[in-house]
Amino acid sequence: MPSPIPTAVNTPTRFVEVKGRRLAYRDLGQGVPIILCLRFRGVLDSWDPAFLDALAAHHRVITFDYSGLGQSTGTPSYVRTKMAQDAVDLADALGLERFVIGGWSLGGIAAQVVARLHPQRIIKALLIGTTPPGKMRLPAKPIFFERALKPVNDLDDETVLFFHPESEKSRAAAVASHHRIAARTTDTSPAIPIDTVLRMLAETRGDDVFVDDNGYRDFLKTTNIPMLVISGDQEIVFPVENWFDVTPQTKSVHLMVLTQMGHGPQHEAPQLCADLIASFIRNC
Numbered sequence: 422m423p424s425p426i427p428t429a430v431n432t433p434t435r436f437v438e439v440k441g442r443r444l445a446y447r448d449l450g451q452g453v454p455i456i457l458c459l460r461f462r463g464v465l466d467s468w469d470p471a472f473l474d475a476l477a478a479h480h481r482v483i484t485f486d487y488s489g490l491g492q493s494t495g496t497p498s499y500v501r502t503k504m505a506q507d508a509v510d511l512a513d514a515l516g517l518e519r520f521v522i523g524g525w526s527l528g529g530i531a532a533q534v535v536a537r538l539h540p541q542r543i544i545k546a547l548l549i550g551t552t553p554p555g556k557m558r559l560p561a562k563p564i565f566f567e568r569a570l571k572p573v574n575d576l577d578d579e580t581v582l583f584f585h586p587e588s589e590k591s592r593a594a595a596v597a598s599h600h601r602i603a604a605r606t607t608d609t610s611p612a613i614p615i616d617t618v619l620r621m622l623a624e625t626r627g628d629d630v631f632v633d634d635n636g637y638r639d640f641l642k643t644t645n646i647p648m649l650v651i652s653g654d655q656e657i658v659f660p661v662e663n664w665f666d667v668t669p670q671t672k673s674v675h676l677m678v679l680t681q682m683g684h685g686p687q688h689e690a691p692q693l694c695a696d697l698i699a700s701f702i703r704n705c
Contacts, residue, residue, distance in 0.1 A: 450477025
């Protein structure tokens, strides 16, 4: 029998050895390479397969576990430069001189760090449900911390964290996305223990170059790297309004706001977000 067509649900986890650690990654599709950085508490299996498959219809989509998390080895850290280095080291190991860097939430911050530290290697940047550099004008809503720091998150938590629970359509999308993610039952990455999460959070409080700026905001304003920001207007983690002040001062940042969607618009509308990204990569 012929092998099944590779999809996000069945593509194998692969590994590269780099700088004394093993990075776990998955590689799907062909075309312009896109490396996607994960959200807070995210592992390889936190991406919606429908979104990855839609992206992979026209691009090479590469997802990975940060060092020491999921199936990767090494020292776990949410220090932004270390997260960014994971993406760069993976690109080096795969022989990718230039690539599109993308990220969701915390991963969107890591993607911006990659773009600033290695601008010559970045074709474009894709920033989903994330924040620009510097202190936020509007902070995350308290309910985010209440739900995000629970030892284990269930479907109701996911609905609050990534969707818009006041919308019937968004609640239905949360259920559908949850089932798509659960469809992968083998070769999965383990969840991050809450004690590891808390330890990494404590580490970043004293070492967050992104919040403290360190030139990242100036870079965002002056770079010629085309950047696409996709955000829901009901975002509870990184309110989209934080982009309103900085975007008009930039030369290459494009902001797309999706109505009645929350922190995970690519999970609520996977095909729409993939289509927006494909058009952006092709045209901008």
